[in-house]
Amino acid sequence: MLKTGILHPQLARVLAEIRHKDTLIIGDAGLPIPKGVERIDLGWKEGSPGYLEVLEEIEKYLVIEGAIFAEEALTVSPEFHKKALKLLPKGVPINYIPHEELKEQSKKAKAIILTGEFTGYTNVILIAGCAY
Numbered sequence: 001m002l003k004t005g006i007l008h009p010q011l012a013r014v015l016a017e018i019r020h021k022d023t024l025i026i027g028d029a030g031l032p033i034p035k036g037v038e039r040i041d042l043g044w045k046e047g048s049p050g051y052l053e054v055l056e057e058i059e060k061y062l063v064i065e066g067a068i069f070a071e072e073a074l075t076v077s078p079e080f081h082k083k084a085l086k087l088l089p090k091g092v093p094i095n096y097i098p099h100e101e102l103k104e105q106s107k108k109a110k111a112i113i114l115t116g117e118f119t120g121y122t123n124v125i126l127i128a129g130c131a132y
Contacts, residue, residue: 006061011040014111015061020130022110024062026055027124028117034107043116051117052080055124056087058113064092065129070099073121080119099123 006012018024025031028051033039042049067088073081074096085094097105105125106112115122 006057008040008042010038011042011113014038014040015058018062018110018128020128022128023105023108024058024126024128025106025109025112025123026051026058026126027112027114028119028122029114030118031106031112031114031123032103033112033114034103037106037109038111040111040113043114045116046118048116051115051119051122052083052087054113054115055084058126059087059089062126063129063131064089064126066093066095066127068095068097068102068105068125068127070102070121070123071096072099073123076120077122080122084122084124 006015014024029043042054069081088094099121102123102125109125
């Protein structure tokens with residue numbers, strides 16, 4: 001039995017399997033999951049776990065070389081979005097695309113982690129880096 005770290009077996013496995021340039025999405029409770037993309041559903045009630053809490057924990061384990069957000073995050077939930085940006089490693093390139101494009105790109109993700117977040121447009125595509 002693990003006593004620390006990510007205890008969710010599916011999430012721990014996916015994180016261990018991610019390689020350079022793979023993408024992992026952390027999404028709100030309503031983000032659709034494309035056919036063929038692994039779904040890791042952590043949400044069990046409104047707001048729990050929260051998107052920021054999950055992003056903060058994933059950042060501890062994953063080498064991140066880039067992040068892509070929906071443009072709508074800048075206008076729909078700007079204060080919330082600023083908090084998400086602060087959780088990413090300093091100097092990581094940030095890009096913005098329309099939400100519809102983000103959903104299209106989600107078809108290529110290694111997995112999508114759904115949270116219990118009910119704040120709109122709280123989705124991020126994390127691009128995995130290399131640890132060496």
